[in-house]
Amino acid sequence: MRIINLHPGRRGARLLAAAPFVTVVVLYLIASAIRLAANPDDRLLPSIGKMVAAVKLMAFTQDMATGDYLMVSDTLASLQRLGEGLAIAISIAFVVGIAVGMVPYLRRMFVPFIAAFSMVPPLAILPILFIVAGIGEAAKVTLIVIGTAPYMIRDLFMRVEEMPKAQLIKAQTLGASSWQIALRVVVPQMLPRLIDSLRLSLGPAWIYLISAEAIAAQDGLGYRIFLVRRYFAMDIIIPYVLWITLLAFLFDILLRLLQRIAFPWFAGAKSQ
Amino acid sequence: MHGGTKARESMDAWVRVSSLTYPRIGEDVWFNDRGLHMLTRKSFLKSGAAIASIAAASGVAPARSEAKKKFTLAWTIYVGWMPWPWAAENGIVKKWADKYGIEIDVVEVNDYSTSINQYTSGGFDALTITNMDTLAVPAVGGVDSTSIITGDYSNGNDAVILKDKTSFADIKGQSINIVQYSVSQYLLDRGLQLHGMTERDVKVVNTSDADMAAAYLTPEVTAVVTWNPIVEQIMQNKSAHNVFNSSQIPGEILDLVIVNTKTLNAHPEFAKALCGIWYETLGIMLADTDKAKAAQTEMGKLSGTDYAGFASQLATTHLFSDPANAADFTRGSSLITTMEYVRKFLFAQGLMGQGATSPDVVGIEFPGGHIMGDPKNVMFRFNADYMAMAAAKSL
Secondary structure (H helix, E strand, O other): OOHHHOOOOHHHHHHHHHHHHHHHHHHHHHHHHHHHHHOOOOOOOOOHHHHHHHHHHHHOOEOOOOOOEHHHHHHHHHHHHHHHHHHHHHHHHHHHHHHHHHOHHHHHHHHHHHHHHOOOOHHHHHHHHHHHHOOOHHHHHHHHHHHHHHHHHHHHHHHHHHOOHHHHHHHHHOOOOHHHHHHHHHHHHHHHHHHHHHHHHHHHHHHHHHHHHHHEEOOOHHHHHHHHHOOOOHHHHHHHHHHHHHHHHHHHHHHHHHHHHHOHHHHHHHHO | OOOOOOOOOOOOOOEEEEOOOOOOOOOOEEEOOOOOEEEEHHHHHHHOOOOOEEOOOOOOOOOOOOOOEEEEEEEOOOHHHOHHHHHHHOOHHHHHHHHOOEEEEEEEEOOHHHHHHHHHOOOOOEEEEEHHHHHHHHHOOOOOEEEEEEEEEEOOOEEEEEEOOOOHHHHOOOEEEEOOOOHHHHHHHHHHHHOOOOHHHOEEEEEOHHHHHHHHOOOOOOEEEEEOOHHHHHHOOOOEEEEEEHHHOOOOOEEEEEEEHHHHHHOHHHHHHHHHHHHHHHHHHOOOOHHHHHHHHHHHHHOOOOHHHHHHHHHOEEEOOOHHHHHHHHHOHHHHHHHHHHHHHHHHOOOOOOOOOOHHHOEEEOOOOOEEOOHHHEEEEEOOHHHHHHHOOOO
16 A cells, blocks of 8 residues: 555544644643743743733723723724735736736736736835835735735736637637627636635735734734734733634635635636 | 844844854854854855754853853843943953853844843843833843843933924824834833823824834824934934933933843852943943044944944933942932832833732832832842942952
8 A cells, every 4th residue: 555545534634633733732831831830920931821811801801091902903903904905906916917918918018017026025115115105004005915916916817828718719709809708708717716816815915914013003913913022922922823823714714615605616627 | 222223123033143252253153033043154155054053042152161151141232232242342251251260142132122032031141121121021021130230321312203393292192103112102101291291192103113214204204202323313304303302311211231130149250240341341432542432433333333323322322431320320219219110101001911900010129128019029130239349340
């Protein structure tokens, strides 16, 4: 029997999937216990109890100054920025990606530029961004757009280029105009691919969101992490990081579900 | 005030070591965040492969002289701390370390918060830090620390700057861009307090120090609180008005050298050596000689500016050049008043630890034995003994 043909059973698969998670948690608990034995107030690896208390304080207790539930208001602020940024990025990518992918003149004109632009590290040109977009909400959303849109555009126009030429020719022989081909042939096939592209962009989008919130903000998940980092409150940072991870993971699942429900044909098309 | 040009918030902080015995001058050693791997760039280039030697978090360098006890002092770029790297490069650190039969590593950390966090997790034996941050991080974090050198106080280095407005009272109702929870916010609070206002009268927007100067140029930013050299940079704009600064609360924003109290008790020679290094270096750099000018020029270069830039930052920093004065100040009653302000500020900001019901949770000990706060949980001690020894020339 070759190793590539050995498959675990259902229970075995679950155990295997759980094993790395459990290992990480156990390692953390051991290391934390060692440090806490030496110093009960240790900040680097706080106990689970301390993190639970921190979450209670951040998520279920009204803040004295503002009356908000900080973790809730942080999450809503961040999600709003993320949502706006990604919505704008994906709209741009959708229009530009398909247009550039379909029209040879546009392709000649924009492909090299977009390829070059997507290589510019957005964080390195922040001062310019400040002048253009200020340092308020617009700047944070803009940073997410600049960070993710070029990649999504490139991804999409490559997908358009990959389409079987036979389909386009067939549509033309049936008398379709460019506009009709775009609407009836290209767009329906690109929508599920756009979801794939969005899924892959979620990671970078979070990074730009957190970076933007670290620079200038009054709320948000990244703001809180960078704020409490100044006094080394790992008991708040670790739950926030887990929360961000969980949110990102959930979005990924939701997008996959959306793709499966809205475009049931796509999974089959992909596997061919 | 901390930070300076290079010390920025960075997600992965790399730490530069200017070691005494290893490596030799001109070689840079890079530590990663946890201080685990260490490789010299020169040896990397020579061998064409990464020769990484594992060093423990305490900064143990490759074995050379096992017998000598090794200690680390971490510093970040700030005008009042630049004597440390200069002393290391000019053999003063080695001279005093040799005198006491120890080894001292003077380690640069490129981000101030990271340096505090690493000290608090046990990565360094000694650290350059402010009085406020010592209380908020290591002391509240259960790391008993003793301040052995009261180095300087900010005497204008930290400032509240308003755009197009000339009086502090105009701050009311404004959004203020500030590094939250830093000494800037302490300065702002003291300013508000002295003008009959509280933080409720303004809105604070946390802003990274690295981007403060650029943020000032945007129309929506109308008030900032920051430290030098950013203050100088912003003041070059005609619209900027310095309406309140640390020279109006002299002696409150203190820059110290703290040592882990356990280490200090076991090895007082480390503190003696540090004091010896410090006052010898100050003596050289503050004299009216060409050598002093050369030293200041070099310190300016090390902090990313030049002689003029360094001298102007020095002008707004009150360095305690005389150890006798430093010891007197540390023994004085004004320090107790200051620490009362500081701990009240930290408590109001929720920085005295989770579930703290009063600023008394952590004890602060002053020379002469006076204790503020919980006497059973003293985590921050001011010690004037080593400065007094330097004054008596008995080091």
